[in-house]
Amino acid sequence: MSPESAGPHGVDVAIVGGGAAGVLVATRLLADPACRLRVAIIEPAAELARGAAYATQQPAHLLNVTAGRMSAFAEDPGHFVRFLSNGDAGAAEALSSSFVPRREYGRYLRETLRAQPRHPALQWLRERATDIERRAGDNLLTLASGATLAARAVVLAVGNAPRRIPAARLHGDMRLADAWDYAGVAAIPAEADVCIVGSGLSMVDAVLSLVHGGHRGRIRVLSRHGLMPLAHAATGGADSAPIDALLALDLRERLRLVRAWTRAASEAGEPWQWVFDRLRPHGQALWRSLGHAEQQRFLRHLVRHWDIHRHRIAPQVAQVLEALRADGRLDAVAGRLQSVEARADGGHGIRYRPRHGDGEEVIGADWLINATGVETHIDLQPDTLFGALRARGRVLPGPHGIGIASEEPGRVLDARGRPDPGLFVLGAMRIGTLWESLAIPELRGQARALSDHLRATFAEPVAPTA
Numbered sequence: 310m311s312p313e314s315a316g317p318h319g320v321d322v323a324i325v326g327g328g329a330a331g332v333l334v335a336t337r338l339l340a341d342p343a344c345r346l347r348v349a350i351i352e353p354a355a356e357l358a359r360g361a362a363y364a365t366q367q368p369a370h371l372l373n374v375t376a377g378r379m380s381a382f383a384e385d386p387g388h389f390v391r392f393l394s395n396g397d398a399g400a401a402e403a404l405s406s407s408f409v410p411r412r413e414y415g416r417y418l419r420e421t422l423r424a425q426p427r428h429p430a431l432q433w434l435r436e437r438a439t440d441i442e443r444r445a446g447d448n449l450l451t452l453a454s455g456a457t458l459a460a461r462a463v464v465l466a467v468g469n470a471p472r473r474i475p476a477a478r479l480h481g482d483m484r485l486a487d488a489w490d491y492a493g494v495a496a497i498p499a500e501a502d503v504c505i506v507g508s509g510l511s512m513v514d515a516v517l518s519l520v521h522g523g524h525r526g527r528i529r530v531l532s533r534h535g536l537m538p539l540a541h542a543a544t545g546g547a548d549s550a551p552i553d554a555l556l557a558l559d560l561r562e563r564l565r566l567v568r569a570w571t572r573a574a575s576e577a578g579e580p581w582q583w584v585f586d587r588l589r590p591h592g593q594a595l596w597r598s599l600g601h602a603e604q605q606r607f608l609r610h611l612v613r614h615w616d617i618h619r620h621r622i623a624p625q626v627a628q629v630l631e632a633l634r635a636d637g638r639l640d641a642v643a644g645r646l647q648s649v650e651a652r653a654d655g656g657h658g659i660r661y662r663p664r665h666g667d668g669e670e671v672i673g674a675d676w677l678i679n680a681t682g683v684e685t686h687i688d689l690q691p692d693t694l695f696g697a698l699r700a701r702g703r704v705l706p707g708p709h710g711i712g713i714a715s716e717e718p719g720r721v722l723d724a725r726g727r728p729d730p731g732l733f734v735l736g737a738m739r740i741g742t743l744w745e746s747l748a749i750p751e752l753r754g755q756a757r758a759l760s761d762h763l764r765a766t767f768a769e770p771v772a773p774t775a
């Protein structure tokens with residue numbers, strides 16, 4: 310679909326952000342031919358359903374889970390695989406357990422949206438929302454162009470904001486690329502020595518882009534723990550874990566029990582990954598059953614270890630990293646970034662404090678890539694919509710200062726902790742409350758619950774206000 314120019318049309322539901330989460334909400338709202346809700350998406354990107362994850366055109370950037378787990382609809386798990394296989398049942402079976410390029414997923418979400426009966430009624434404003442004011446019981450959105458839009462309900466589906474390396478740590482002119490700037494990373498010269506700050510899945514993307522472009526330089530990955538993502542095993546094993554046993558325990562005891570399960574799995578000839586696959590559907594329950602202090606302990610001591618076991622990579626991707634490490638072209642350095650200085654030759658000295666050891670050390674590199682991931686602290690994103698919402702008292706940082714405070718089915722809590730009747734959120738910004746709130750299984754569940762609520766609450770259209 311092509312975007313409309315912004316104008317002051319009133320709508321029932323304005324969805325801010327047209328990444329995967331926003332598109333999943335719109336898909337649900339437009340599915341029912343009898344529903345009359347007027348729906349708009351506000352998204353500045355050139356295409357919907359891209360966001361940081363699915364904007365890449367690089368075929369080596371794969372989904373991090375198999376296609377069989379990525380349906381837009383929990384009630385129809387085969388939907389994505391049928392889309393990919395185009396009705397070929399033989400192909401579908403193989404695809405279900407394959408890791409397919411992420412760009413295919415963006416295409417799938419766009420096609421799925423387009424297939425909804427009420428899709429022609431969707432307005433897409435190719436804009437950025439900068440403020441949302443509560444006015445006369447409605448929301449008045451201000452867009453970057455200065456246009457406004459009245460909406461009875463607003464859904465914040467703004468997703469992943471990139472974490473910046475603090476400017477105070479960068480001295481001089483930088484050859485700095487953001488890992489999510491896929492074209493920028495691909496343009497780094499093949500001979501350049503590169504230092505990637507951050508060792509999560511965005512680092513993996515950056516390495517794959519470099520390799521795909523024939524990169525021959527050295528790649529050093531600097532992160533606090535020096536831990537790299539682990540690989541998936543073949544799928545299999547029982548579907549669910551004896552979760553009640555875990556929920557009753559404190560953090561230390563949980564860790565002990567999970568270790569015992571992985572030992573038992575290995576004695577039974579099963580991969581440890583199956584233990585984590587069984588825990589996967591219970592991520593929110595595991596988080597919510599911990600007290601505040603225990604959650605804090607998890608964030609301080611365990612989160613990186615959890616991340617590498619939970620957010621895994623395709624086996625073929627892990628092999629690429631392994632081969633680079635074996636060749637001495639890629640290595641992981643454990644330490645905390647202190648500063649980056651531009652050298653006279655245009656390269657950089659990346660100063661860090663080693664995790665084990667005293668003093669500071671320096672990595673020399675021609676290019677720096679920021680792969681530090683998602684910024685979930687809204688107070689560290691003062692220049693975004695959240696700065697304006699915070700100034701208006703419409704949002705409150707979530708537990709542990711991450712994301713924003715919300716309650717089911719995504720209702721935003723204001724600065725005094727009161728639920729806002731017309732402001733909703735899903736995805737990354739619910740992380741402090743839910744923890745497991747980033748990936749498609751959670752987004753599709755939240756999109757369904759939210760759209761059911763919106764249909765029930767705002768079903769009776771009112772006349773446009775502008």
Ligand SMILES: Cc1cc2nc3c(=O)[nH]c(=O)nc-3n(C[C@H](O)[C@H](O)[C@H](O)COP(=O)(O)OP(=O)(O)OC[C@H]3O[C@@H](n4cnc5c(N)ncnc54)[C@H](O)[C@@H]3O)c2cc1C
Nearest residue numbers: 326328329330360362372373437438467468469736748749
């Ligand atoms: C590199 C990467 C790979 C991933 N791989 C997988 C995977 O394989 N499987 C999986 O399940 N999950 C994966 N994820 C998790 C991923 O976050 C979700 O699958 C999904 O992309 C999140 O979608 P979203 O819409 O919540 O956020 P985003 O994709 O970040 O989209 C948010 C959108 O909001 C827009 N926006 C932001 N602010 C405004 C504003 N003020 N006004 C208007 N628009 C705004 C942005 O332009 C953007 O398009 C991956 C994430 C990343 C970063």
